[in-house]
Amino acid sequence: MHDLFIAPFAEFEFMRRALVGMLALSLGAAPIGVFLMLRRMSLTGDAMAHAILPGAALGFLVAGFNLFAMTLGGIAAGFAVAIGAGVVARVTQLKEDASLAAFYLVSLALGVLIVSMRGSNIDLLHVLFGSVLALDNATLILLAAFATVTLLVLAVVWRPLVLECVDPGFLRSVSRAGAPVHIAFMALVVLNLVGGFHALGTLLAVGIMMLPAIAARFWATDLTRMIAIAVAVAFASGYGGLLLSYHLGAPSGPAIILVAGVLYAASLALGPVGGLRRRFAPGRHLEA
Amino acid sequence: MKNAVRFRDLTLGYDRHPAVHHLNGEVADGTLLALVGPNGAGKSTLLKGIVGLLPPLAGTIERGVPASDVAYLPQIAEIDRSFPIAVYDLVAMGLWRKAGLLGRIGRNERATIGKALATVGLEGFEDRAIGTLSGGQMQRALFARLLLQDARLILLDEPFTSLDSGTVADLLELIRRWHVEERTVITVLHDYEIVRARFPEALLLARSPVAWGPTAEVLKPENLLRARRMSEAFDDRAAVCEVHTEHAA
Numbered sequence: 001m002h003d004l005f006i007a008p009f010a011e012f013e014f015m016r017r018a019l020v021g022m023l024a025l026s027l028g029a030a031p032i033g034v035f036l037m038l039r040r041m042s043l044t045g046d047a048m049a050h051a052i053l054p055g056a057a058l059g060f061l062v063a064g065f066n067l068f069a070m071t072l073g074g075i076a077a078g079f080a081v082a083i084g085a086g087v088v089a090r091v092t093q094l095k096e097d098a099s100l101a102a103f104y105l106v107s108l109a110l111g112v113l114i115v116s117m118r119g120s121n122i123d124l125l126h127v128l129f130g131s132v133l134a135l136d137n138a139t140l141i142l143l144a145a146f147a148t149v150t151l152l153v154l155a156v157v158w159r160p161l162v163l164e165c166v167d168p169g170f171l172r173s174v175s176r177a178g179a180p181v182h183i184a185f186m187a188l189v190v191l192n193l194v195g196g197f198h199a200l201g202t203l204l205a206v207g208i209m210m211l212p213a214i215a216a217r218f219w220a221t222d223l224t225r226m227i228a229i230a231v232a233v234a235f236a237s238g239y240g241g242l243l244l245s246y247h248l249g250a251p252s253g254p255a256i257i258l259v260a261g262v263l264y265a266a267s268l269a270l271g272p273v274g275g276l277r278r279r280f281a282p283g284r285h286l287e288a
Numbered sequence: 289m290k291n292a293v294r295f296r297d298l299t300l301g302y303d304r305h306p307a308v309h310h311l312n313g314e315v316a317d318g319t320l321l322a323l324v325g326p327n328g329a330g331k332s333t334l335l336k337g338i339v340g341l342l343p344p345l346a347g348t349i350e351r352g353v354p355a356s357d358v359a360y361l362p363q364i365a366e367i368d369r370s371f372p373i374a375v376y377d378l379v380a381m382g383l384w385r386k387a388g389l390l391g392r393i394g395r396n397e398r399a400t401i402g403k404a405l406a407t408v409g410l411e412g413f414e415d416r417a418i419g420t421l422s423g424g425q426m427q428r429a430l431f432a433r434l435l436l437q438d439a440r441l442i443l444l445d446e447p448f449t450s451l452d453s454g455t456v457a458d459l460l461e462l463i464r465r466w467h468v469e470e471r472t473v474i475t476v477l478h479d480y481e482i483v484r485a486r487f488p489e490a491l492l493l494a495r496s497p498v499a500w501g502p503t504a505e506v507l508k509p510e511n512l513l514r515a516r517r518m519s520e521a522f523d524d525r526a527a528v529c530e531v532h533t534e535h536a537a
Contacts, residue, residue: 038371163381166373169366173339174384221417223372
């Protein structure tokens with residue numbers, strides 16, 4: 001047992017670092033994922049994740065694998081696309097999902113092109129799928145800082161954010177906090193996707209955000225509990241995925257997301273809230 | 289007597305088309321006013337104007353109370369009933385202005401919330417998810433939230449639509465209490481029986497005001513007939529309105 005579950009982390013520093021990185025990522029990204037899901041913006045997260053690529057790629061073009069250049073580029077590109085898609089949706093007839101789709105497809109193509117101009121195919125793989133096993137101190141501190149900022153900002157905007165989700169009309173009638181809160185929330189989405197980008201790459205960063213959140217939906221009817229479960233599922237995916245990749249020699253990013261996928265499937269089948277179990281084995285009805 | 293709301297040559301509308309046309313008058317503080325009229329007569333629009341969600345096309349609305357003292361229950365609340373939140377927390381939102389971002393919900397506040405839930409008959413529903421409420425229970429919860437808002441001016445847009453008579457009676461009792469407490473209540477209603485029985489004052493609107501005063505006067509058959517005739521649909525090619533009333537600036 002010890003060999004299977006603990007030894008890899010006890011023996012290798014890179015495994016410990018990866019585990020700490022996944023903990024930070026789980027604490028920040030999973031709660032954001034829950035809000036995205038509840039606002040029916042699950043695919044927005046996906047689109048935004050692709051959108052940060054050209055920014056990070058530009059950073060790479062200028063400075064190589066430099067943490068700050070790529071982070072800054074990613075954050076800038078994420079904001080640009082979020083604002084751009086919002087403006088297009090408001091000014092023209094296009095709905096926000098369509099304009100986001102347009103922006104992110106272009107972003108993805110542009111990002112891949114820019115990385116290929118300077119780097120090798122290995123670099124491209126690194127950017128697309130991340131390198132959770134190669135987290136250095138600076139990256140770990142960055143991930144921890146993002147998680148801290150996320151939790152602090154969520155604590156401050158919690159009430160209006162929930163209100164904006166449940167009853168936006170009421171929020172409008174009692175307060176002007178709606179727009180600033182929405183912007184703060186989108187900023188957190190970008191921040192966590194950029195964090196996820198460093199560990200899991202462009203294509204998988206959104207996985208650790210959304211899959212645990214969607215899985216948690218099947219276990220809780222209460223927002224706070226749902227978020228706690230999402231964080232736990234995210235971290236369990238990180239832990240399980242790292243073990244899987246260690247023992248099987250599989251790439252770690254995809255292994256982590258696959259474990260999250262398995263947990264999602266299990267929740268779908270077994271979760272007590274609105275899952276398959278309720279549908280196919282509802283149990284006998286209760287007394288009135 | 290102070291005015292809760294005063295309209296001066298007020299025109300409200302969408303896309304330059306008036307939905308409320310040249311309305312003058314005032315609602316005295318503490319009035320229990322029913323807002324009646326056919327569909328499309330501008331009743332909901334007028335409430336939105338009073339709340340401040342819709343800027344006037346012309347004229348002015350003066351409110352005698354600050355925005356923080358207005359409570360508004362829209363006709364179709366945009367509530368996401370699939371959101372995982374308990375009845376207790378939905379009702380507690382009524383304390384937003386007092387508690388704000390980070391204000392503590394302490395023992396006093398919890399007692400107030402509990403009392404509001406008991407008043408609307410939702411004791412024991414605290415932990416239920418809002419998705420499990422029936423239509424009537426949901427409306428009761430929203431009234432509990434209004435109670436917590438503790439506003440001087442309360443605007444209700446068709447609050448009794450598709451509710452059973454027991455629920456309507458309970459909610460009417462709450463409105464009566466607000467009236468006794470000298471709050472100003474403006475309610476959009478279609479049920480003339482309820483208006484006649486419970487509302488001392490009425491405003492009959494058919495985009496332009498048809499009659500405003502004591503309910504028995506306002507709801508005379510000739511007024512109702514006139515209101516029905518006046519409420520035709522928007523004319524897309526309507527000319528620019530040239531009416532100037534004495535109040536117009």
